[in-house]
Amino acid sequence: MMCFTNAQANDDNLVQQVHQFLYQETQTLGEEVVIDLSPPSPHLPDCINPEPFLPNANQAPLGRVSVGVRCGDGNRQVRYLQAQVDVIGNYVVAARDIERGTLITSEMLNERGGNLGELSAQALTSEEDIIGKIAQRPIRSGNAFLSHYLQAPHLIERGQRVTVIAQGPAFRVSREGEALENGALGERVRVRFGSREIMTARVTNEGVLVVDF
Incomplete structure (x- = not known):
């Protein structure tokens, strides 16, 4: 017992x-x-x-x-x-039909109440995760926004001449290179210097990447 x-x-x-x-x-x-x-x-x-x-x-x-x-x-x-x-709460839906390639703004969003547990696991419920992203496929009015429907805009384009800043506790230097792939804010992309040297750097701004040491 x-x-x-x-x-x-x-x-x-x-x-x-x-x-x-x-x-x-x-x-x-x-x-x-x-x-x-x-x-x-x-x-x-x-x-x-x-x-x-x-x-x-x-x-x-x-x-x-x-x-x-x-x-x-x-x-x-x-x-x-x-x-x-x-979870009973509010989530974000499209206020109108949104075409592929559209930059999402606050005017395109509506708030709806319901059971968040019934949404797709990929659904985004916060405006902060949606505004400023680009639709990768059409989104119909009243539909929730799924994470794989959206993409952050590219700040770096493949083939673009970019500035790479290398920085550490006691130094900060910059050099120019060529981006080998597209990149959004916070993403890491490869950059080529000259004919052979390739480095991976983090996108921080339009045309600017950083390497931390």
């Missing part, structure tokens, strides 16, 4: 830790959060000192999600729990 009680207590603690983790990850996304967490398998050993994490840290945990949990000394054991996460 004692073994059953300890096992039940460990499972309850695991579920509580994962539930709290998901709530912390989603509470800023909307007005109401509903989390339905599937119980851990009774056939698995106890999870000591559980540390939840998201396998895809770049994606908001909405809809049907998998949550990883590191267990035991040194977090050497890893298991996964399934959850349904529904």
Whole structure:
């Protein structure tokens, strides 16, 4: 009886830790959060000192999600729990039909309320992630914006003469080169100097890249 009680207590603690983790990850996304967490398998050993994490840290945990949990000394054991996460809040949709190649502005957006958990995992819910991007395909009025529908505008064009700034704690020098590929803000692109030397640099402005040392 004692073994059953300890096992039940460990499972309850695991579920509580994962539930709290998901709530912390989603509470800023909307007005109401509903989390339905599937119980851990009774056939698995106890999870000591559980540390939840998201396998895809770049994606908001909405809809049907998998949550990883590191267990035991040194977090050497890893298991996964399934959850349904529904968040009632606002998200952004197209206010009109948007053609491919259009630069997105605030006038093209509308706000709509609903269950964010029913959106595609690729849906962008914040205006900050949409305005200033370029539509890579037509977007119809009332549709949500998906991340692969949009692209940041190129500040560097392939074949363009660019300025590359090399900087460190005590120096800053610049030289001119030729971009070997297109690049948006923050992206890393290859630049050629002369006939042989090639360096990768980070796009910081129109026609300007930086290499940090």
